[in-house]
Amino acid sequence: MKWLRGLVLPVLLLATWELLTRYHLVNVRLLVEPGRVVATFLRELREGELLSQLGASLARDLGGATLGSAAGILVGTAMGTSRFYDRLLGSSFHAAKQVAIFAWIPLMSVWLGTGEPAKVVFIALSAFYPVVLNTFEGIRSVGSQYVEVARVFRFTRLQVFRRVILPGAAPSILAGIQVALVYSWLATIGAEYLLAAGPGIGNLMIDGRESFQMDKVLVGVVLVGAVGASISALASAIGAWQLRWRVTSA
């Protein structure tokens, strides 16, 4: 019954919240009743607006994450397998990585506009960094003895890559994609805040703030958290499934 202890604080918090708002101990315009948040959630869900907003956010998140991961695997592989590309791209990559990523948004808005392309490119950029790093390190950490065995068996370069390097680097690449999924969700929310209106959870929250509807904002907070948690859960499930062939002690 020890897990019940975990419920104590949330229940206390909810009860305080309910009491504060029911007896008007705080400004109810600022802090709405918990019941109203649920009501708003159900209403928005019924009217279909919430689902379409969520759909729009998820679509651009998925688009950006896919684009960024694909580019990341490509660049990371180039840097990991060839010292030439590592030296050519490495320092530029690490320099660009230093900039807090949201700082690029105003610049992107000049070059790409404030519509969907700018958002997707920005989300892709956020997914790109961790995938490059993890692909690179994954490839570099493949044991040279495996490559030597492959040479003994006279594998072609393509075979070495497909049969030895890629499977060896896969766990690291997948770990990179997991990080990328978390980052790209963060980037999706940020891009929706900073780039002009359009459908999306981030816009729902910004609108809610501007029209002073805290119930809307709180629905957004819960949704952002729920989607984020589902994405990480899904990512680790896929990771575990993909790597099921691995000997667990390795």
Next chain:
Amino acid sequence: MTQAQLVNGLEEAAPSSVVAAGRRNLSGALHGLRRQALGAYLPLLALGLWALAADRHWAPPQILPAPRLVAQTLGELISSGELLQHVGISLARVAGGFLLGGALGLVLGTAMGLSRRVEQYVHPLFHALNQVPVLGWLPLAMMVFGIGESLKVVIIAQASLVPIAINVFEGIRRVPRQYVEVARVFEFSRAQYLRKVVFPATVPSLFVGLRYGLTLAWLSLVTVELLASSEGLGFLIVWGRQLFQLDLVLAAIVSIGVVGLLLDQGLAWLEARLLHWRPKASWGGAKAGAQ
């Protein structure tokens, strides 16, 4: 002068009396230099293309300012002291929020790490709240705290609290068993056990949390400043964007990168300084033993 010409020139410049071994060393060093220089090709190429594009007016200067203009703007921002002022404001916000969030995170992480009871009560809620990224709280925080200084401090505090609390918590839980056993053999008191075993063993993990927390704090601050601020580096970007002065935007982006790098490197330096007492060999051995 191209790279190859430069290298050839240097080689010709070496006096012929240099002994063969020395010559080999020199050419080895040059070879290394040449390999290092490869990293400069891409930025130089991009810079050249950028300068050419701006020079030929392939895009209007409001969209693509000349690199010289960006450098000039950066120089003016520095010499007028304006950049330093914005950097100072941003850094003061980070310092305030990071100290607050770091202290709270340290307390929370330590409490959860040392006591199963605290963990059972607090961790589920903490974990649930963590599912919402910092930026997810931003509109809510803007409603509650307004868009003034307190908003920035609160957001940064939250950004740094979470990774620090998690890493301290996990660091305490992962104190190697053999240390705990040695402490038991020596019949350490609780206070001795904490002071001599638990806390020193948690420091590396604490630094992982600090570095991650500071990176996240800087990222969050820039975002908050982009959304709601009238000072600071993020504001400088928004300001330049509104005036269509992309040279200002680019100069601010470069500054954000430099400050971010310095913050992270500063913590890394501090970590190296603070942990230099650590007997490396025995530590490495313990780590290897634990794995």
